[in-house]
Amino acid sequence: MSEAEYQIPMRILLIEDDQEAASYMVKGLKEAGHTIDHAANGTDGLFLATSERYDVMVVDRMLPGLDGLSIIQAIRAAGNSTPVLVLSALGKVDDRVKGLNAGGDDYLVKPYAFAELMARIEALTRRTGGTTPETRLKVEDLEMDLLARTVTRAGRPIDLQPREFRLLEYLMRHGGQVVTRTMLLENVWEYHFDPQTNLIDVHISRLRQKVDKEFDQPLIHTVRGAGYSLRASR
């Protein structure tokens, strides 16, 4: 199985006034196989957002012309539900809350790693995929029953702690995608904070002990410089 199978090409709108950051993002996203439109100010951005169809929009909060949150409010008011990732230098919790209340789907504070941006863009497209609540998750031979709270691999039950269960659930929901450590902290532990050590790695390695150790094919993969990915081995 090839990695390309997981990389669905996307049409992305980037609204960012910092030319250098923008060209770097455009280059990176193009190399990942996506199509990018870039607007350098709020008014152009809103024009593109309302006249074209995109899979994801990446909107900087502070823009000349029209600020990012107003753009999001405007497109949401027009009934457009394209997932939006808000970029901002304002990282306090209430800034984040404001960004999400305005209609943003995720919030990324500058400075950020490109891998983080990529992972979050991909996670956003997956999030909108299924709207009906799932009761079972399946990646290869790993299966999770969300109602009975049980996990089996190749039919063999795997005993997990509550937190390990939530960790695995998140990884499975984003199967095939790269999930960063920060995304895990925010979504599994629900705290916005910077751990000073490789905390998540230790939790992942415990999870690996239970999920991968006794099997030939590891499912939990480390993506260097980015995070983790739950998928079949290449």
Place this chain on the structure above:
Amino acid sequence: MRPASFPALPNLLRTTTFRLALSYLGIFTVSAVALLGLVSWSTSMFIEWQIQETVEAEAVGLSEQYRERGIVGLADVVAERSRADTERRAVYLLMNPEGERISGNLFGWPGEQVDVGGWIRFGIERLGEGRFATEVMARYYELPDGHRLLVGRSLHDARRVKSAINRALAWGLALTILLGIMGGYFTSRHLLQRVDNMSRTARRIVSGDMASRMTVSGTGDEFDSLAQSFNEMMDQLERLVDSIRTVTDNVAHDLRTPLNRLRSRIDVVLLSESDPEILRRTLEETLAEADNLLATFNALLTISQAESAQGAQGFETLDPARLAEDVAELYEPLAEDKGIMLTSRIETGLTVFADRHLLFQALANLADNAVKYTPAGGTVTVTVAQSAKGVEIAVADSGSGIAPEFRSKVLDRFVRLDGTRSTPGNGLGLSLVSAVARLHGASLSLDSAHPEDEFQPGLRVTLTFP
């Protein structure tokens, strides 16, 4: 020659002190005029009263003469008294019922209206020591046989006393105003000089001489207390500037070192390597270092956000047990990997008013430090308890602890006690805890977790929410 510090007059007129002196002077002048006016008025009243008394006493004498000797006797006495009055102060006139003059030193009826009490005032010209005009106050009597008698006194003396008083009043006022202006001028000049000194000092500080301070004269007056407050403010400011400078230096050092490493690594690899595998590995290592740099930046940002946060924005009432349990759970695998026992003693049902994420970050930093500085076989304990002082959240370890003299120092940014900056970490962990504690109005204390153990006293960091 005017001394250099002599203030120019227009300048002086603008000073508050001088204006104050002027308004006091105005009030004083008004009250002095009122007081002296009262004195002058009551003095002239007194003199007039005395004159009336004299006139009435004289009339009594004359009426006795009239009773004993009749109209002829009265005319004689009047004539005699008129002659005897050498100072020409007394006025007499005796007239028959037809209104003709019989005797006295007045040549005719003055023609003025008589008031109710029988008193009459009129002006005459007299020949005394030279010719002089004077006002006269006289009593008018009608005798039983129709004769009329006028007895009076000149008000000349009263007028003289009054004008003497008025003169004294005018001089006194002039002197008061002069002294007031002079006093105002000198006190203003004195105060202006001190204020000038102060603004000169302030200008020196503005132009860069941070060590400059106001002179304190030692009299303990308002200016001294102002100068003292100003000096204290400057001391505090200097401390702050120093600490900012230290932070900036440390930031420069802490960020330059990894940046240099990053740069030279890329440099060397670019010069000598062509093996794509090595190039790739180098790039990955470089990325990890860049991530560390970002983490340091983020920590600095979080600290400054906690420090500059206004009030309790984003605060909520929450049970610290939940946070402490999450921290313990998050760090437990890490501790176990190091052979450390992480336990918790958590009292539930308590509440604190806090920013959930910042408080969690602070507790995570404490747990991180505790695990980092505790050797294998040691213990780390997370506790939440209600004490007399409030809700206490503490993280204790069994490491080598921090000597009491360094405990306040470790709260500063970038301070790392090993001095080598070689252990992982950026020296910002406890600074952040300290900033978060301050933001929450919680007190932060560092003490020995196991004071009885000489070699491994451990460290207990306690956040107390009052």
